[in-house]
Amino acid sequence: MSEILLQAKQISKHFGGVTALDKVDLTIKKGEIHCLMGENGCGKSTLIKIISGFYRPDGGSITFEGKEYERLSIAESIGLGIQVIYQDMSIFPNLTVAENIAINNELYNHRKLVNWKSVKSIAKEALDHIGIELPLQAVVGELSVADKQLIAIARAILNNSKLIIMDEPTSALTRKEVDKLFKVIRQLQKEGISTLFVSHKLDEVFEIADQFTVFRNGKLVVADSAKNINDEQFVYYMTGRKLEEAAFTPEKIDHDRAILKVENLGLTNGFEKISFEIHPGEILGITGLLGSGRTELAKTLFGLYSATEGHIYIDGTEVRIKTPMDAIRHKIAYVPEDRLTEGLFLTQSIENNMIVSNIDRLRTAKKMVDYEKGHQDSLSWVKNLGIKLNELSDGIQTLSGGNQQKVVLGKWLETEPRVLILNGPTVGVDIAAKFDIHAYLRTLAEKMNLAILLISDDISEVLNNCNRILIIKNGRIVSEHVNTELDPHKLQELVTGGKEETA
């Protein structure tokens, strides 16, 4: 167990003026499960990309199984037995499941020709290894995010890997799938394979990790055994401050008045007989397994799908929502699930990203856009939400995930919504930013009397921030609960359907 597999020494990396990594060290032993932690933009992904050969380091060296390298190429790294599951999974949407799984293996073996039989058997074997079943011939683009994640994992464990690096592998997984993944990781450990694991979720780290390393602003903060540390210390290491969150129990909810009321809402193939209401000042949580119809429900409320049956009422009057424009007209806002493709305009400035939803309201009497007002509005949201940036005219890519998410939130708040729907608002967002976002949501509910619908599979997020929680399963609401009557364990059980297999 004590033999060192990989040692990164004094690694530095600069992007233009930004120092992404400043002389950091990382040591991984054989068969170890190692957690790499830190806030958004602290350099975790960058280090991973250096180890995988995607980036060339500006300084330092990497030692793998006793051999020292100035830098690794992608091919070298794969050849050494290093496999990476990237944050965005790097999966081919146009290819089949079987090919996606087997392709690395074929490349690694320098195959020139494709043997379709072996592709299928390799894929089947890999899926069996981690105990999942997926249609081998299905085109991956048509599968859910979780399935894609599982495919990426299945792909990585092939090739007699020695080190598997997972950059936030659980951000799109449900608890049940996380358990499955952990089981796989432990099994790999038994086989002597090390895992480097990046996550923002503390509970997962405690559950799985032997060792951990924390970065802050591109510098190494601490590296130690997971046994020697507790929650609070962890948060402090990562953020440099102390953060605590208490359950949300709003005082003044106007129970007679529902801002949003949904009655027997249904969507072909998506969900059916969904009924609930949200009152001003309330944060209603919806949780359930991935693929349970939560996202479809949110999208339907926002007009991205149009409901095939049922009724939606705003302030007691029935409304028809067929397009996002309808939704916005009725003061509904939607913070989408996938920030990069659905939320942000990556080639545009921060300011343009902030004013985009409100552009029609920025028009003056002469029908011109009042960009000056847009600028002022944006500035005030930057202040209110605590977005860290240099200039509003900078590109949005210069922001970290958490700050980008705050921009998306700010964009919607600028439209003065009455109903705010958030779908996984803190996926991949670091603890500090997550804390800020949660605090702000509570303020919105309490002070601004917004009706907030929070969709998430982060159990503690839902539990801490929602005063009522709906559990959705297979497109139907199965139960409704008040947060005070639940604890994390109970909620977990409810979501996974009671009988949870032990990991």
Next chain:
Amino acid sequence: MEKKKTFDVKSLLKISSNNKKLLGMLILVIIVLSIATGGSFAKIGQFQLIAYLFPEMGVLALGMMLAMVSGGIDLTVIAVADLAGILSCLLMKAIMPADASMPVQILVLLVTLAFALLIGAVCGLFTGTLIARVGVPAMVATLGASDIILGIAVGITNGSSIKELPSILYRVVNFELFGLIPGTTIVFIICAALVAFLLNKTATGFKIYMIGSNATASEYSGSDNKKILTLTYMISGMLSAVSGLLMCGHFNSARSDFGKSYLTPAILICVLAGVNPNGGVGKVSGIVLAVIILQSLSSGFAMFPSISDYYKNLIWGLVLIGIMIINVVTATRKKKS
């Protein structure tokens, strides 16, 4: 109020780096050509000719730019110009009374212009619908639509020209303000100003940029992508129609094959102007500079009897590739520093 004005002036004076590059290039082109021609390029007549000729292509390039900023491309510009020219000239001939007085003639011309714009808008509506609602990729949609539109033009004229146009169109296009500024230039300035206004001052313009950056996020942000995209192609169609009328005025006739070699230069102008072919980026000021550079080069080459027009193609291609290489090299250098 006061504050706003200074804000505007400042933004006017602020020249983007791309425009600086273009401006430098324009000056270089003029100096080199003047020296090479022994000074005969640097004559007022030459510049007047350039000013007279560039708008036909310039107005087409404006339409092309809109499509490119929205993340697409419009290969129908020339077909639309020809069809609009033909149909509106037919109309003008039909409604122009014999011995019409000046005001009546101008009225008829305005009606003709409106009709041409209508034709352009209808063509744009067709391609825009294909792209935005039917989901056909812009390149393929405008490719096919171009055949259809040009096909109509050929079909109704049988390929022959519409001649003996009322003289008013010719006179307006060839009019010179203060005996100096050609009418075509004035038309171009109006079109460029309108497009600049659209892109920089209106919500629609803002949304065109946003759709070009990320169409999905744009839809999720509540913009009516379908409407905006359709509108973009309609405006592009209207600009093409204006260019069509300019050609009809220039040639004092209308036909289905005017300007068929203007397509590549129109795209070249956009790329030269810094319009991002992936969408989301592009400025009218860049187009203005780029089209003038191109026309100057073209006029310059014409002054050397030994440079055949074949080489013009060669040079266009080299300029296009050269510009892209320079852009990429400077971008990577910027990143490094």
Next chain:
Amino acid sequence: MKGRNLLKKNEFYITVIIIVLACIIQVISGQFFTSNNLVDLLRSMIVPGMMAAGLFMVIVSGNIDVSFPYTAMLCMFAVTKWFSVIDYQGPVFLAFLIAGVIGMVLGLLNGVLAAWLKLPTLIITLGTCTIFLGITQGVLQSSVISVLPVPMAKMVTTNLFSVVNGETGLGSSMPVSILFLVAIYLIVGFIMKYTMLGRGIYAVGGDPVAAERAGFNVSFIRIFVFTFMGAIGGITGITQVTVSGMCQINFFDGYEMTIIAAVVLGGANIAGGSGSVIGTFLGVLLMKMISNNLILLGIPTNWSKFMTGILIIAGVSMSAYKSVLAKRRIASNILENGHKEEA
């Protein structure tokens, strides 16, 4: 299950359209299903079909090439001219080889620029194609060559077989170059389906970043598809000469657009990542059936451009709209999943 898969396939729809169109032409003119017409149809597919096979690869890799007609033109003139000047008498094979090599070099230029600049290849190849045109006209001073070098002239009259329609007395013969067409489709089909390179082309078209991370050499793949297209362009240039018996500068006018349309009609996604070689062949077939039968269908000549446009748009719209509708539906049935689990 199998039946459902068939219905999902684009090839199935094109085949249906082709059959329907063939029947319509047959009913109107009585001339479609005649031996000479079918040979003519295949014959007219040789050059566009070869180009489409190359372009299919380029499109699957997520790129586009509009310069290949100009590559073909340049190679056609360069080789024919050169052989005329040296009064070449050797085997005709060398003409194809040299043209293929010149085409490869031109394609390589496209590929290197595409891999390096990472800009839309429509624009890059639009630039290079005007350069190629400029070279052909300016440097090579080409316009028409009517007297071919002997080996090439010989090939014009060498046919694989000839058919004569007993009823009308019309005959038609199949040039040897049909073998190139067959060979190129077999090669492209094999590369795309059975080699890692081919899978890499699909992978790059699906997600270039993921492909790079998986260990594909993305730049190499980009360069390869363009170089391959260039080689095919060069070879088709000579093929065209040996079919037509002369060189003319406007032989390939408008080919870039027609062939892109054919490949897209054949079901390839213009954004890259999907498409099949059989679909491409069917796309070219459909395209040629449309353009070569307008007169038989009785479309007045001055409306033929219009009709071609309408048919292209109709074909492309159908497959585009299908995917728009598919996007609006939910892929996996959430509700049904539930019933299964409950059961």
Next chain:
Amino acid sequence: GGSSTETASTENAATENADETTASGGGYTIATVVKDMSDPWALRHEEGVKEYAAETGNNCYAKGPAKTDSAEQIQVIEQLISQDIDALCVVPIDPEACTPVLQKARDKGIVVITHEAEGFEACDYDLEAFNNKEYGEAMMDELAKAMNYEGKYVTMVAFLSSVSHNDWMDAAVAHQKEAYPNMELIPEERLECEDNMNMAYEKAKEIIKKYPDIKGFLGASSYDPPGAAKAIDELGMTGQIFAVGTGVASVSGPYLESGSNPCVLCWDPALSGKAMCQLAVMVLNGEKDKIQTGLDLGIDGYNSVNVNGTDISGNAILVINKDNMSEYKF
């Protein structure tokens, strides 16, 4: 051995250094604008211009668009007239569209001579190798002869928008209706083959399938007769169907031999290019009064021109067939 059109035509130019009247003055700058510099026809025209320059010492050169596009051609003309030129010889793609710019040239005092634009007004003189109507009729006569004065035929042009092509065909069809009542124009009437031999070939094939009893193709573009002839040969209809029309020996040669292309008609653009320059010099020299019917420009086919107002036509129709094709090396 192989020889291309271009090499063939240079040979021709070399042999033809004959009896030219040297124009006096010699210091004029005369620009010629052709339709399409990528067309051998235009290159041949340019040869004549260069030859004229060499013979007379005038500064004569040819320019033109790289593709047949009238807007481009007019840009070329606009740019030329902004320079110091004395005369402009133009072969307009679209005479109508060229009117304004050529009028502008004349207003600036530039002498304008046009070609292939019969009846054109914005010029000092329009010089035709022949009268368009006569040319069309001559083509029809040849076709009728080949078809034995009966049967179906179709006409072909480069573009439905090519003015002179359509004029010739209109004249030919009118002549047929009058003179050859047993011949019949099929309903398709006019095919558009874009100056592209392949296209002419494919369209001809299709026509033959649709009208198995067709007997004639009358082509206005020099690529139409050989294209159609190739289709005829391939379909095995040689001797039963005939293609006649504009053509040059170098391209139509094989089909003149095979008989599917009994004859082609044309004129030598090098000679007309020369004649235009000669005419321009005469006007510049103030010899307008000499330009009258019967004038001898000293160039083959223009030894006794017909002058009708500003329309001048020579007598330069060439009819090329199997027997005399060796005499025409372009």
